[in-house]
Amino acid sequence: MTEAGGSAGPIGAADARYAPGTPCWVSLMAHGLTGTQEFYAELFGWEFRPGPPQLGPYVRALLDGQEVAGIGQLSPDRHLPVAWTPYFASDDVDRTAETVRLCGGTIGVGPLDASDAGRLAIGSDPSGAVFGVWQGAAHVGTTLTGVPGTPAWNELTTYEAASVRKFYETVFGFEDTVSSADFDYVTLRVAGHPVAGIHGVGTELPRDRGPHWTTYFEVADTDAALALVAALGGRVLEPARDSGHGRVATVADPEGACFSLIQGPR
Structure with missing residues (x-):
């Protein structure tokens, strides 16, 4: 995961439009x-x-x-x-x-x-x-970002980032995609802003899920949110851990829909 990037336009403005690919x-x-x-x-x-x-x-x-x-x-x-x-x-x-x-x-x-x-x-x-x-048209998309309870990032987990990178570049016109030197990760960018990521994990990809997109939602306190998820009937799939981008965890709602939680660095 890398830093989240929102719309290329002013989110919340009545005439805001997301740049293609965002x-x-x-x-x-x-x-x-x-x-x-x-x-x-x-x-x-x-x-x-x-x-x-x-x-x-x-x-x-x-x-x-x-x-x-x-x-x-x-x-x-x-x-x-x-x-x-x-x-x-x-x-x-x-x-x-x-x-x-x-x-x-x-x-x-x-x-x-x-x-x-x-x-x-x-x-x-x-x-x-x-x-x-x-x-x-009348609905441009998400009109609020950057606060707890809003989408913060989207990340594709797949076998190998390079194998699908060209697909997304061609379909959505991503430019200046950046590969990580440390592990198999590609950051997709629009107008210089990071908007999504592709993470290749090889054989570590869960067999019961296959390649999939994960949405990260911002929270004020990851550990408190995990306790609430469990109390509400959800499951903790990956416990909270500190990263360079904040405190992250992966959970599932009561029906099994997976998503991640992220508390920004303090």
Whole structure:
């Protein structure tokens, strides 16, 4: 993980738009919408409002009145993994979806309109990691960052960073990507700002998950948040540890959706 980078524009401004390639939204598809809302409301202090009806049962999570994430409900007949999915901004989701296909990825959902909010697609890279593409209209994406309860970073865990680096560079136009000299890590940048990372872990990749994106949420106190996760029925997957970027831990909500917590350095 490296330092988090937000939108290239002023988040929260009415006319703000995320630069193409920037993670602009995170969304969770769960089986039990009510129970999932209760978990994240207690953990992050989120409140909720209904989202676009085209997405089925779906709510947007708000913090201090600002939209920070989305949670939808899977239909009972769809036995899909429960997971957080990052969405990358695009000026033309149809063109981006076609580039995904041409570069060896797949598009599983869309492109489709989400009312007047925008247009989306959900796909996967050649290794199978799932991500979304968002072309904002009335809804530009996350409008609050940098405070506890908001997305702070998105990171792809895969077999080898170099094997998918070119895919993301071509699809989203990342420039000046930077490889770490210490371990297999690539930082994706937009307009000079770090926006996401790719971490190659080889055989250490969990067999039951495969390549996957992980969203980091900022918290005021990682250890206190871990205790709350456990009390609310979640699980601690990787205990808190200190890193150069803060105190980090990985957890799962009661349905098994994995995400990470990060408390910035003091």
